[in-house]
Amino acid sequence: MHEYSIAQNIMQIILTEAEKAKARKVVKVSLKIGGLTGVFPDSLSFCFDLCSKGTIAENADLIIEKVPIRGYCPHCNKVFLIEDNKYLCQNCGNLKIELITGRELQINHLEIEDETD
């Protein structure tokens, strides 16, 4: 259940950024979550609802964009999708690949209402 810690961290960032932007309300929070993180979106939404209760982000929509795992092979200079735990170059079979995406735990943007709304 590290989704709860992640939700708490999300809340901290949201509240700081919302204050900077003089927000009255946070309406939408969009996230990028990589396929290798083991974060379960439903649990994260559930924990976010708990953490945001009583704050300006209460009832905000949590939009989760799942990012697939992608690798890069330095031999072939190619980027490819990694599925079913196949952490190797799909072209030459090289095991020493670099992970390009899949570990994202990122807040992308917020939609807020401020005093002009």
Place this chain on the structure above:
Amino acid sequence: MKQIEIKKDILSAHEMIAKENSELFKRKGTFVLNLMSSPGAGKTSLLERTIELLKNTFSLGVIEGDIATSYDAERINALGVKVVQINTGGACHLDSAMIKNALAEFNTDRLDTLIIENVGNLVCPAEFNLGEDAKVVIFSVTEGDDKPFKYPLMFRLSKALIINKVDLLPYIDCNIKRVIKDANSLNPDLRIFEISCTKRKGLNSWKKWLEEEINKKRNTSLPDE
């Protein structure tokens, strides 16, 4: 309605503290291990054996992470090694801020090696850097040979894999070759040690690897300003 760009890592506050921890360890030349496994795989047993192997040569410290109780810390205390217990009170992993707080209780000027025993869990601890030099995943043969592919991040990020309880292999259905093959396919650089903590088997190569890593870290420590 207004959209504001954030583009910020959710765990960036933790990552910053992990970096501070790591810089401190670098200055002091302290080699730091982060032991992770499912509950009951043998983290504390490995810790006990490792302390026996190293305590005459190196100064050691231990941080014990548990949701509750100080049972593990008592086991380590009995071996005469400085141990700090962290009770996470429900959280399923340690984080860098907890380690930073615990460090205040050590004399880091005289610490060759710090061993952190994480909370028993194969998922969450992998996500939280503590500032360690090496993550070590302990897998016991009783857990079943499908674990590397079920918990890929843990195996991908670890520097070493301990396969524990190998003395039980004759009695159970665990294909150790599959474990090694799958773990290596997730992480070709993974160092693998086949060990039985209770029978004290296979510990020599583990000891040798640790000594090399500890000495390497000690020799690259930065002088204090």
